[in-house]
Amino acid sequence: MIDSPEAKFAVAAVREAAQLVRRVQAEMVTDALEKGDKSPVTVGDFTAQAVIARRLQDNFPGVKLVGEESAADLREEAGTETLEQVTHFVRMVLPHATAEEVCDWIDFGTADAEGEYWTLDPIDGTKGFLRGDQYAVAFALIKDGQVQVAALGCPELADATSPAKGGDGSVLLAAKGQGARCQSMADPSAEWKPLSTSDLSDPAGARVLRSVEKGHTNMGQIDYFAEALGITADPVGMDSQAKYAVLAAGGGEMLLRLMSPKMPDYQERIWDQAAGSLVITEAGGRVTDLDGRPLDFSHGRTLAQNRGVLATNGPLHDAALEALKSVGA
Ligand SMILES: Nc1ncnc2c1ncn2[C@@H]1O[C@H](COP(=O)(O)O)[C@@H](O)[C@H]1OP(=O)(O)O
Ligand SMILES: [Mg+2]
Numbered sequence: 119m120i121d122s123p124e125a126k127f128a129v130a131a132v133r134e135a136a137q138l139v140r141r142v143q144a145e146m147v148t149d150a151l152e153k154g155d156k157s158p159v160t161v162g163d164f165t166a167q168a169v170i171a172r173r174l175q176d177n178f179p180g181v182k183l184v185g186e187e188s189a190a191d192l193r194e195e196a197g198t199e200t201l202e203q204v205t206h207f208v209r210m211v212l213p214h215a216t217a218e219e220v221c222d223w224i225d226f227g228t229a230d231a232e233g234e235y236w237t238l239d240p241i242d243g244t245k246g247f248l249r250g251d252q253y254a255v256a257f258a259l260i261k262d263g264q265v266q267v268a269a270l271g272c273p274e275l276a277d278a279t280s281p282a283k284g285g286d287g288s289v290l291l292a293a294k295g296q297g298a299r300c301q302s303m304a305d306p307s308a309e310w311k312p313l314s315t316s317d318l319s320d321p322a323g324a325r326v327l328r329s330v331e332k333g334h335t336n337m338g339q340i341d342y343f344a345e346a347l348g349i350t351a352d353p354v355g356m357d358s359q360a361k362y363a364v365l366a367a368g369g370g371e372m373l374l375r376l377m378s379p380k381m382p383d384y385q386e387r388i389w390d391q392a393a394g395s396l397v398i399t400e401a402g403g404r405v406t407d408l409d410g411r412p413l414d415f416s417h418g419r420t421l422a423q424n425r426g427v428l429a430t431n432g433p434l435h436d437a438a439l440e441a442l443k444s445v446g447a
């Protein structure tokens with residue numbers, strides 16, 4: 119599967135979209151729009167979803183796409199300027215695109231999450247993108263609730279083995295049962311490096327990765343969790359599934375998405391977890407929810423049967439689950 123047409127397509131698609139999003143960032147002209155849930159969406163998010171959706175239809179006619187965004191706001195009066203900008207950036211790779219087509223391509227990503235489908239987060243970590251920090255284009259193929267192929271494009275991740283920012287960026291690819299690898303985002307002919315998680319087995323030495331945004335997790339509880347394991351190093355804040363890439367490459371041992379006190383009933387979205395979780399498990403790590411249950415991708419657009427996320431290098435998973443219980447997470 120890692121050499122399959124689907125895998126090759128996925129990595130080419132995230133690379134093209136991530137490079138385009140980087141250009142949007144360099145030239146960013148319009149402000150972010152606010153969605154119904156108060157989260158931001160930018161020209162970059164719409165551009166990436168439009169291009170990947172169009173490429174998907176060209177390459178695999180008849181497949182379904184479940185994307186984070188829809189074109190509803192772009193089609194309204196208030197979205198006119200944003201739509202012009204999105205069309206401008208889409209034309210950099212699809213020169214004949216019209217504004218109407220751009221909206222239709224984005225809305226191609228509004229399929230039901232059932233059976234076999236692709237899922238896309240065109241910019242994962244939009245707040246990180248707006249701040250100039252980490253973000254990712256996350257794309258995965260799901261069949262009957264199982265993630266089969268995963269690709270991540272991380273424009274600000276110089277080298278997945280470290281959370282450091284900058285450089286040419288990285289792309290990651292994983293296929294179920296066939297491992298995970300990474301390559302420079304700038305050069306599709308560069309060497310692919312196999313990914314494997316850290317082999318650390320002493321919890322006290324674990325490097326913990328967490329969100330930057332307070333509203334996306336529970337910062338205080340993460341501190342108690344670390345204390346329970348004897349961890350003295352401060353947790354590392356990183357936006358987006360770029361932190362899943364770092365865990366997969368051995369640059370950290372634990373990744374937590376705890377329930378935010380502000381949104382105790384938040385259900386994880388499939389596009390926020392599908393690609394990142396396969397990259398980690400194929401690199402040798404473990405991913406469950408906070409109760410130790412496997413992530414269940416067979417309930418539509420959200421992980422309705424799961425609570426939060428715990429990902430680890432593997433050897434530390436049981437200790438991390440115990441510590442979560444001890445702090446009431
Ligand atoms: N209220 C929320 N709680 C948790 N995660 C959220 C919330 N709103 C959006 N997200 C999504 O969680 C991820 C950000 O988590 P982190 O802070 O760990 O990077 C993003 O995928 C973000 O979506 P988006 O794709 O729109 O950026
Ligand atoms: Mg969003």
Ligand SMILES: [Mg+2]
Nearest residue numbers: 239242243390
């Ligand atoms: Mg996201």
Ligand SMILES: [Mg+2]
Nearest residue numbers: 186239241242
């Ligand atoms: Mg997003």
